[in-house]
Amino acid sequence: MTTPAADPRRMGKPARVRGPYAKSAQRSREIIEAATTVFATHGYRGGSLRDIARQLDLSLTSIVHHFGTKYELLEAVLERADKTVGTGFAAFDFEADCAERGVAPATLERVRSNLERPELLRLLAILAAESSAPEHPAHDWFIHRYRSKRESLAAAFAFDRSKGRINSGRDPELLSGMLIGTWDGLQLQWLIDPSADMERGMRAFFEWAIPEALSGGDEPRTD
Template sequence: MTRRNRSGVRGRYAKSEQRSTEILDAATTVFATHGYHAGSLRDIAAELDLSLTSIAHHFGHKFELLEAVLERADNTENGNEEFDFGSACRERGVAHATLQRVRSNLGRPELLRLFAILSTESSAPGHPAHAWFVDRYTRKVDALTRAFAFDQMRGRVQRSRDPHVLSRLLIGAWDGIQLQWLIDPSTDMEQAMSMFFASWSPGALIDS
Protein backbone atom coordinates (compact mmCIF):
# COMPACT_ATOMS: atom_id res chain seq x y z
CA MET A 1 0.00 0.00 0.00
CA THR A 2 2.78 2.38 1.01
CA ARG A 3 4.80 1.49 -2.06
CA ARG A 4 1.86 2.18 -4.34
CA ASN A 5 1.30 5.57 -2.73
CA ARG A 6 4.93 6.54 -3.10
CA SER A 7 4.91 5.40 -6.70
CA GLY A 8 1.79 7.44 -7.29
CA VAL A 9 3.43 10.56 -5.85
CA ARG A 10 6.49 10.08 -8.04
CA GLY A 11 4.25 9.50 -11.04
CA ARG A 12 2.25 12.67 -10.44
CA TYR A 13 5.45 14.65 -9.92
CA ALA A 14 6.97 13.29 -13.13
CA LYS A 15 3.82 14.14 -15.07
CA SER A 16 3.81 17.64 -13.58
CA GLU A 17 7.47 18.12 -14.53
CA GLN A 18 6.78 16.90 -18.03
CA ARG A 19 3.84 19.27 -18.39
CA SER A 20 5.94 22.19 -17.16
CA THR A 21 8.58 21.35 -19.76
CA GLU A 22 5.94 21.19 -22.49
CA ILE A 23 4.59 24.58 -21.43
CA LEU A 24 8.09 26.07 -21.46
CA ASP A 25 8.67 24.63 -24.94
CA ALA A 26 5.42 26.12 -26.22
CA ALA A 27 6.10 29.47 -24.54
CA THR A 28 9.56 29.58 -26.11
CA THR A 29 8.02 29.09 -29.54
CA VAL A 30 5.34 31.74 -28.98
CA PHE A 31 7.65 34.37 -27.44
CA ALA A 32 10.33 33.75 -30.09
CA THR A 33 7.73 34.22 -32.83
CA HIS A 34 5.61 37.07 -31.48
CA GLY A 35 7.60 38.63 -28.65
CA TYR A 36 6.33 39.03 -25.10
CA HIS A 37 3.52 41.55 -25.58
CA ALA A 38 2.06 40.02 -28.74
CA GLY A 39 2.49 36.44 -27.55
CA SER A 40 -0.40 35.56 -25.25
CA LEU A 41 -1.09 32.82 -22.75
CA ARG A 42 -3.96 31.79 -25.04
CA ASP A 43 -1.45 31.22 -27.84
CA ILE A 44 0.66 29.07 -25.52
CA ALA A 45 -2.37 27.11 -24.33
CA ALA A 46 -3.49 26.59 -27.93
CA GLU A 47 -0.07 25.14 -28.82
CA LEU A 48 -0.71 22.36 -26.30
CA ASP A 49 -4.50 22.20 -26.48
CA LEU A 50 -4.68 23.14 -22.80
CA SER A 51 -6.89 25.48 -20.83
CA LEU A 52 -5.62 28.77 -19.40
CA THR A 53 -6.27 27.27 -15.96
CA SER A 54 -3.76 24.51 -16.68
CA ILE A 55 -1.11 27.06 -17.66
CA ALA A 56 -1.80 29.11 -14.53
CA HIS A 57 -1.50 25.98 -12.37
CA HIS A 58 2.15 25.62 -13.38
CA PHE A 59 3.04 29.29 -13.90
CA GLY A 60 0.85 31.74 -12.07
CA HIS A 61 1.53 34.78 -14.23
CA LYS A 62 2.70 35.48 -17.75
CA PHE A 63 5.90 37.14 -16.55
CA GLU A 64 6.66 34.18 -14.28
CA LEU A 65 6.50 31.99 -17.38
CA LEU A 66 8.67 34.40 -19.37
CA GLU A 67 11.30 34.43 -16.64
CA ALA A 68 11.34 30.63 -16.53
CA VAL A 69 11.76 30.49 -20.31
CA LEU A 70 14.66 32.97 -20.22
CA GLU A 71 16.42 31.26 -17.31
CA ARG A 72 16.20 27.86 -18.99
CA ALA A 73 17.41 29.21 -22.33
CA ASP A 74 20.32 31.06 -20.71
CA ASN A 75 21.61 28.10 -18.71
CA THR A 76 21.27 25.18 -21.11
CA GLU A 77 22.83 24.05 -24.35
CA ASN A 78 19.76 22.93 -26.24
CA GLY A 79 16.94 23.96 -23.95
CA ASN A 80 17.31 21.00 -21.59
CA GLU A 81 20.95 20.01 -20.98
CA GLU A 82 22.78 22.14 -18.45
CA PHE A 83 25.87 24.00 -19.65
CA ASP A 84 28.38 25.26 -17.07
CA PHE A 85 30.08 28.05 -18.99
CA GLY A 86 32.13 29.08 -15.94
CA SER A 87 33.68 25.62 -15.56
CA ALA A 88 34.41 25.49 -19.28
CA CYS A 89 36.19 28.85 -19.00
CA ARG A 90 38.35 27.66 -16.11
CA GLU A 91 39.25 24.38 -17.80
CA ARG A 92 40.11 25.62 -21.29
CA GLY A 93 39.75 29.40 -21.27
CA VAL A 94 37.15 31.92 -22.39
CA ALA A 95 37.87 31.48 -26.10
CA HIS A 96 37.40 27.71 -26.16
CA ALA A 97 34.34 27.89 -23.88
CA THR A 98 32.79 30.55 -26.11
CA LEU A 99 33.38 28.56 -29.29
CA GLN A 100 31.90 25.46 -27.63
CA ARG A 101 28.80 27.51 -26.81
CA VAL A 102 28.70 28.94 -30.33
CA ARG A 103 28.71 25.42 -31.81
CA SER A 104 25.89 24.31 -29.52
CA ASN A 105 23.90 27.43 -30.43
CA LEU A 106 23.84 26.37 -34.07
CA GLY A 107 21.26 23.76 -33.07
CA ARG A 108 18.96 26.14 -31.17
CA PRO A 109 17.96 29.01 -33.46
CA GLU A 110 14.59 29.38 -31.75
CA LEU A 111 16.22 30.13 -28.40
CA LEU A 112 18.60 32.64 -29.98
CA ARG A 113 15.68 34.30 -31.74
CA LEU A 114 13.90 34.48 -28.38
CA PHE A 115 16.80 36.43 -26.87
CA ALA A 116 17.17 38.65 -29.94
CA ILE A 117 13.51 39.67 -29.84
CA LEU A 118 13.10 39.99 -26.09
CA SER A 119 16.39 41.80 -25.45
CA THR A 120 15.33 44.43 -27.99
CA GLU A 121 11.81 44.68 -26.55
CA SER A 122 13.14 44.94 -23.02
CA SER A 123 15.38 47.91 -23.81
CA ALA A 124 12.30 49.96 -22.87
CA PRO A 125 12.47 50.53 -19.08
CA GLY A 126 8.79 49.65 -18.66
CA HIS A 127 9.09 46.20 -20.23
CA PRO A 128 8.49 43.32 -17.78
CA ALA A 129 11.83 41.73 -18.69
CA HIS A 130 13.88 44.97 -18.52
CA ALA A 131 15.29 44.33 -15.04
CA TRP A 132 16.01 40.68 -15.91
CA PHE A 133 18.12 41.67 -18.91
CA VAL A 134 19.91 44.45 -17.01
CA ASP A 135 20.83 41.92 -14.33
CA ARG A 136 21.81 39.33 -16.96
CA TYR A 137 24.23 41.63 -18.73
CA THR A 138 25.69 42.80 -15.43
CA ARG A 139 26.29 39.18 -14.38
CA LYS A 140 27.71 38.25 -17.79
CA VAL A 141 30.17 41.15 -17.81
CA ASP A 142 31.30 40.41 -14.25
CA ALA A 143 31.72 36.69 -14.93
CA LEU A 144 33.62 37.23 -18.18
CA THR A 145 35.82 39.88 -16.58
CA ARG A 146 36.86 37.35 -13.93
CA ALA A 147 37.32 34.66 -16.59
CA PHE A 148 39.54 36.88 -18.74
CA ALA A 149 41.56 37.86 -15.64
CA PHE A 150 42.00 34.16 -14.84
CA ASP A 151 43.13 33.57 -18.43
CA GLN A 152 45.71 36.31 -17.99
CA MET A 153 47.10 34.55 -14.92
CA ARG A 154 47.30 31.33 -16.90
CA GLY A 155 49.06 33.04 -19.79
CA ARG A 156 46.15 32.58 -22.21
CA VAL A 157 45.48 36.31 -22.67
CA GLN A 158 47.93 39.22 -22.81
CA ARG A 159 48.14 41.07 -19.49
CA SER A 160 48.08 44.40 -21.32
CA ARG A 161 44.42 43.83 -22.22
CA ASP A 162 41.74 45.19 -19.90
CA PRO A 163 39.58 42.15 -18.95
CA HIS A 164 36.51 44.33 -18.36
CA VAL A 165 36.79 45.90 -21.80
CA LEU A 166 37.36 42.45 -23.34
CA SER A 167 34.18 41.17 -21.69
CA ARG A 168 32.14 44.07 -23.11
CA LEU A 169 33.62 43.59 -26.57
CA LEU A 170 32.99 39.85 -26.48
CA ILE A 171 29.33 40.23 -25.53
CA GLY A 172 28.81 42.89 -28.19
CA ALA A 173 30.49 40.83 -30.91
CA TRP A 174 28.72 37.63 -29.85
CA ASP A 175 25.25 39.16 -29.80
CA GLY A 176 25.84 40.90 -33.11
CA ILE A 177 27.18 37.85 -34.92
CA GLN A 178 24.33 35.69 -33.60
CA LEU A 179 21.83 38.21 -34.96
CA GLN A 180 23.54 38.16 -38.35
CA TRP A 181 23.36 34.37 -38.34
CA LEU A 182 19.65 34.42 -37.49
CA ILE A 183 19.05 36.72 -40.45
CA ASP A 184 21.41 34.85 -42.77
CA PRO A 185 22.23 31.26 -41.69
CA SER A 186 25.12 31.16 -44.17
CA THR A 187 27.04 33.41 -41.73
CA ASP A 188 29.88 31.41 -40.17
CA MET A 189 29.48 32.19 -36.48
CA GLU A 190 32.39 30.06 -35.32
CA GLN A 191 34.82 31.59 -37.81
CA ALA A 192 33.72 35.12 -36.93
CA MET A 193 34.13 34.51 -33.20
CA SER A 194 37.52 32.90 -33.77
CA MET A 195 38.57 36.05 -35.62
CA PHE A 196 37.39 38.14 -32.67
CA PHE A 197 39.69 36.28 -30.30
CA ALA A 198 42.57 36.33 -32.78
CA SER A 199 42.22 40.13 -33.00
CA TRP A 200 41.50 41.12 -29.41
CA SER A 201 43.16 38.43 -27.29
CA PRO A 202 46.00 36.83 -29.29
CA GLY A 203 46.96 33.47 -27.79
CA ALA A 204 43.54 32.82 -26.27
CA LEU A 205 42.91 29.92 -28.65
CA ILE A 206 46.16 28.18 -27.77
CA ASP A 207 45.59 25.34 -25.33
CA SER A 208 47.45 25.86 -22.08
Protein backbone atom coordinates (compact mmCIF):
# COMPACT_ATOMS: atom_id res chain seq x y z
CA MET A 1 0.00 0.00 0.00
CA THR A 2 1.33 3.43 -0.95
CA THR A 3 1.88 5.85 1.91
CA PRO A 4 0.23 9.22 1.19
CA ALA A 5 2.49 12.26 1.02
CA ALA A 6 2.67 14.28 4.21
CA ASP A 7 0.55 17.39 4.26
CA PRO A 8 2.82 20.34 5.19
CA ARG A 9 -0.11 22.09 6.91
CA ARG A 10 -0.55 19.15 9.28
CA MET A 11 3.16 19.19 10.09
CA GLY A 12 2.95 22.81 11.25
CA LYS A 13 5.46 23.91 8.60
CA PRO A 14 4.02 25.83 5.65
CA ALA A 15 5.45 24.96 2.26
CA ARG A 16 7.73 27.39 0.45
CA VAL A 17 7.57 30.11 3.09
CA ARG A 18 11.25 31.03 3.22
CA GLY A 19 11.60 32.70 -0.17
CA PRO A 20 8.59 35.04 -0.01
CA TYR A 21 9.23 35.79 3.66
CA ALA A 22 12.85 36.72 2.95
CA LYS A 23 11.77 39.03 0.11
CA SER A 24 9.13 40.64 2.31
CA ALA A 25 11.64 41.19 5.13
CA GLN A 26 14.12 42.72 2.69
CA ARG A 27 11.46 45.04 1.30
CA SER A 28 10.50 46.12 4.83
CA ARG A 29 14.15 46.99 5.55
CA GLU A 30 14.34 49.01 2.34
CA ILE A 31 11.19 50.93 3.26
CA ILE A 32 12.54 51.66 6.76
CA GLU A 33 15.82 52.94 5.30
CA ALA A 34 14.00 55.17 2.81
CA ALA A 35 11.69 56.46 5.55
CA THR A 36 14.71 57.22 7.72
CA THR A 37 16.10 59.46 4.97
CA VAL A 38 12.75 61.19 4.39
CA PHE A 39 12.00 61.78 8.09
CA ALA A 40 15.58 62.90 8.78
CA THR A 41 15.27 65.45 5.97
CA HIS A 42 11.68 66.68 6.34
CA GLY A 43 10.61 65.50 9.80
CA TYR A 44 7.55 63.35 10.42
CA ARG A 45 5.05 66.07 9.56
CA GLY A 46 6.85 67.13 6.39
CA GLY A 47 7.66 63.65 5.07
CA SER A 48 4.92 61.61 3.44
CA LEU A 49 4.42 57.98 2.51
CA ARG A 50 4.36 59.12 -1.11
CA ASP A 51 7.84 60.61 -0.69
CA ILE A 52 9.05 57.27 0.65
CA ALA A 53 7.36 55.34 -2.16
CA ARG A 54 8.98 57.62 -4.75
CA GLN A 55 12.43 56.99 -3.29
CA LEU A 56 12.00 53.26 -3.86
CA ASP A 57 10.00 53.55 -7.10
CA LEU A 58 7.13 51.71 -5.42
CA SER A 59 3.40 52.30 -5.31
CA LEU A 60 1.81 53.77 -2.20
CA THR A 61 -0.12 50.49 -1.91
CA SER A 62 3.16 48.58 -1.51
CA ILE A 63 4.21 50.78 1.39
CA VAL A 64 0.85 50.38 3.12
CA HIS A 65 1.01 46.62 2.57
CA HIS A 66 4.15 46.40 4.73
CA PHE A 67 3.27 49.19 7.18
CA GLY A 68 -0.43 49.84 7.53
CA THR A 69 -0.09 53.46 8.64
CA LYS A 70 2.48 56.22 8.61
CA TYR A 71 2.77 55.94 12.38
CA GLU A 72 3.53 52.20 12.23
CA LEU A 73 6.38 53.03 9.87
CA LEU A 74 7.54 55.82 12.17
CA GLU A 75 7.70 53.39 15.10
CA ALA A 76 9.79 50.94 13.05
CA VAL A 77 12.13 53.75 12.01
CA LEU A 78 12.53 55.00 15.59
CA GLU A 79 13.17 51.51 17.01
CA ARG A 80 15.85 50.82 14.39
CA ALA A 81 17.54 54.17 14.98
CA ASP A 82 17.47 53.86 18.76
CA LYS A 83 18.90 50.34 18.73
CA THR A 84 21.71 51.53 16.47
CA VAL A 85 22.75 54.80 18.09
CA GLY A 86 20.94 54.92 21.44
CA THR A 87 21.67 52.99 24.61
CA GLY A 88 20.65 49.78 22.89
CA PHE A 89 22.77 47.73 20.49
CA ALA A 90 25.29 48.74 17.85
CA ALA A 91 28.68 47.18 17.09
CA PHE A 92 28.69 46.15 20.73
CA ASP A 93 26.19 46.08 23.58
CA PHE A 94 26.31 49.44 25.32
CA GLU A 95 24.92 48.24 28.63
CA ALA A 96 27.28 45.26 28.73
CA ASP A 97 30.20 47.55 27.92
CA CYS A 98 29.17 49.88 30.75
CA ALA A 99 29.26 46.92 33.13
CA GLU A 100 32.60 45.70 31.83
CA ARG A 101 34.53 48.96 31.60
CA GLY A 102 32.38 51.67 33.17
CA VAL A 103 30.00 54.33 31.88
CA ALA A 104 32.65 56.84 30.84
CA PRO A 105 34.74 54.55 28.60
CA ALA A 106 31.61 52.96 27.12
CA THR A 107 30.08 56.37 26.38
CA LEU A 108 33.21 57.67 24.66
CA GLU A 109 33.32 54.50 22.57
CA ARG A 110 29.67 55.00 21.56
CA VAL A 111 30.33 58.65 20.68
CA ARG A 112 33.15 57.55 18.35
CA SER A 113 30.98 54.94 16.64
CA ASN A 114 28.03 57.32 16.29
CA LEU A 115 30.13 59.79 14.31
CA GLU A 116 29.65 57.39 11.38
CA ARG A 117 25.84 57.58 11.61
CA PRO A 118 24.85 61.26 11.19
CA GLU A 119 21.59 60.47 9.39
CA LEU A 120 20.24 58.40 12.29
CA LEU A 121 21.36 61.00 14.82
CA ARG A 122 19.70 63.74 12.78
CA LEU A 123 16.51 61.69 12.57
CA LEU A 124 16.30 61.29 16.36
CA ALA A 125 17.15 64.96 16.95
CA ILE A 126 14.48 66.22 14.55
CA LEU A 127 11.78 63.87 15.77
CA ALA A 128 12.62 64.48 19.44
CA ALA A 129 12.14 68.22 18.89
CA GLU A 130 8.90 67.67 16.95
CA SER A 131 7.55 65.31 19.57
CA SER A 132 7.83 67.89 22.35
CA ALA A 133 4.31 68.85 21.26
CA PRO A 134 1.93 66.59 23.24
CA GLU A 135 -0.23 65.90 20.19
CA HIS A 136 2.71 64.55 18.15
CA PRO A 137 2.36 60.80 17.34
CA ALA A 138 5.82 60.07 18.77
CA HIS A 139 5.34 62.07 21.99
CA ASP A 140 4.76 59.04 24.22
CA TRP A 141 7.51 57.07 22.49
CA PHE A 142 10.09 59.74 23.35
CA ILE A 143 8.82 60.03 26.92
CA HIS A 144 9.39 56.29 27.32
CA ARG A 145 12.76 56.50 25.55
CA TYR A 146 14.14 59.19 27.85
CA ARG A 147 12.78 57.54 30.98
CA SER A 148 14.38 54.26 29.95
CA LYS A 149 17.68 55.97 29.14
CA ARG A 150 17.75 57.75 32.50
CA GLU A 151 16.95 54.54 34.38
CA SER A 152 19.48 52.49 32.41
CA LEU A 153 22.31 55.00 32.88
CA ALA A 154 21.44 55.53 36.55
CA ALA A 155 21.71 51.77 37.08
CA ALA A 156 25.05 51.74 35.23
CA PHE A 157 26.39 54.60 37.37
CA ALA A 158 25.18 52.81 40.51
CA PHE A 159 27.08 49.72 39.37
CA ASP A 160 30.19 51.86 38.78
CA ARG A 161 29.82 53.20 42.31
CA SER A 162 29.54 49.69 43.76
CA LYS A 163 32.72 48.72 41.89
CA GLY A 164 34.63 51.78 43.11
CA ARG A 165 34.87 53.27 39.61
CA ILE A 166 33.23 56.49 40.82
CA ASN A 167 33.19 58.00 44.29
CA SER A 168 30.66 56.68 46.78
CA GLY A 169 29.06 60.11 47.23
CA ARG A 170 28.00 60.38 43.58
CA ASP A 171 24.27 60.47 42.81
CA PRO A 172 23.61 58.02 39.91
CA GLU A 173 20.27 59.60 38.96
CA LEU A 174 21.73 63.09 38.86
CA LEU A 175 24.70 61.91 36.80
CA SER A 176 22.36 60.11 34.42
CA GLY A 177 20.35 63.25 33.65
CA MET A 178 23.50 65.37 33.31
CA LEU A 179 25.10 62.90 30.91
CA ILE A 180 22.03 62.66 28.68
CA GLY A 181 21.68 66.44 28.55
CA THR A 182 25.35 66.95 27.72
CA TRP A 183 25.40 64.13 25.16
CA ASP A 184 22.28 65.33 23.34
CA GLY A 185 23.46 68.95 23.38
CA LEU A 186 26.91 68.22 22.00
CA GLN A 187 25.43 65.87 19.43
CA LEU A 188 23.06 68.55 18.19
CA GLN A 189 25.90 71.07 17.89
CA TRP A 190 27.89 68.54 15.87
CA LEU A 191 24.95 67.84 13.55
CA ILE A 192 24.62 71.58 12.88
CA ASP A 193 28.37 72.15 12.56
CA PRO A 194 30.47 68.99 11.98
CA SER A 195 33.64 70.91 12.88
CA ALA A 196 32.50 70.77 16.52
CA ASP A 197 34.50 68.12 18.39
CA MET A 198 31.84 66.00 20.09
CA GLU A 199 34.26 63.44 21.52
CA ARG A 200 36.43 66.15 23.07
CA GLY A 201 33.35 67.75 24.61
CA MET A 202 32.19 64.48 26.13
CA ARG A 203 35.63 63.77 27.53
CA ALA A 204 35.69 67.26 29.06
CA PHE A 205 32.33 66.55 30.72
CA PHE A 206 33.70 63.44 32.44
CA GLU A 207 36.95 65.22 33.40
CA TRP A 208 34.89 67.99 35.01
CA ALA A 209 32.00 66.05 36.55
CA ILE A 210 33.47 62.64 37.47
CA PRO A 211 37.19 62.53 36.63
CA GLU A 212 37.68 59.26 38.52
CA ALA A 213 35.36 57.56 36.00
CA LEU A 214 38.07 57.83 33.33
CA SER A 215 40.76 56.10 35.36
CA GLY A 216 39.70 52.67 34.09
CA GLY A 217 40.92 53.53 30.61
CA ASP A 218 38.93 54.43 27.53
CA GLU A 219 40.94 53.18 24.62
CA PRO A 220 38.86 52.14 21.58
CA ARG A 221 37.83 48.50 21.41
CA THR A 222 39.62 46.33 18.89
CA ASP A 223 37.29 43.31 18.89
